[in-house]
Amino acid sequence: DSGVTQTPKHLITATGQRVTLRCSPRSGDLSVYWYQQSLDQGLQFLIQYYNGEERAKGNILERFSAQQFPDLHSELNLSSLELGDSALYFCASSGIATGALNNEQFFGPGTRLTVL
């Protein structure tokens, strides 16, 4: 158990809909990362937050958005869903070393999103 929790575990929805994925980082971790893992593909970095502020952005679509709240939990919002958005979405957290450059990431169990 990494200490990172993600809800829901599974999500099935239809095209055009909007969903919210939730992540609670490990206690004390200020950085939260979101990744997308499609079938047989690697991890695509979406976005990183540090103590409530966006710090780095990857290949995140405009239809997707995220935020980190004062209690440090984070939410990833996916809207106007398409079939191709079906994937496993991971959240990871890391510690607070300066710049958070050298900290390992602790991954949550993921949310499996299926868009029908």
Add this chain to the structure above:
Amino acid sequence: GQQVMQIPQYQHVQEGEDFTTYCNSSTTLSNIQWYKQRPGGHPVFLIQLVKSGEVKKQKRLTFQFGEAKKNSSLHITATQTTDVGTYFCAGRTTDSWGKFQFGAGTQVVVTP
């Protein structure tokens, strides 16, 4: 943009044999991390390399970071069935809040 390539994509290994997976970045990295993801699981951190030419060992696993900090390798000796999974490298860019770029992973299958 930064690209991290990982080869091979698949590795079939007989139990007891050695194998190596390679990670190459198009740009210089500040550090590189390696993760292992078991089937149906989530990535788990294995190690981080920071210094040019760094070599670290964890039991049967040997990790190297290239002199130019653009490539890395993971070598596993005497493969066991517990080594099954996908191994990812993740390179971090050199700007102050570097993004992580994961390689596509090497999926390892071990036959007894």
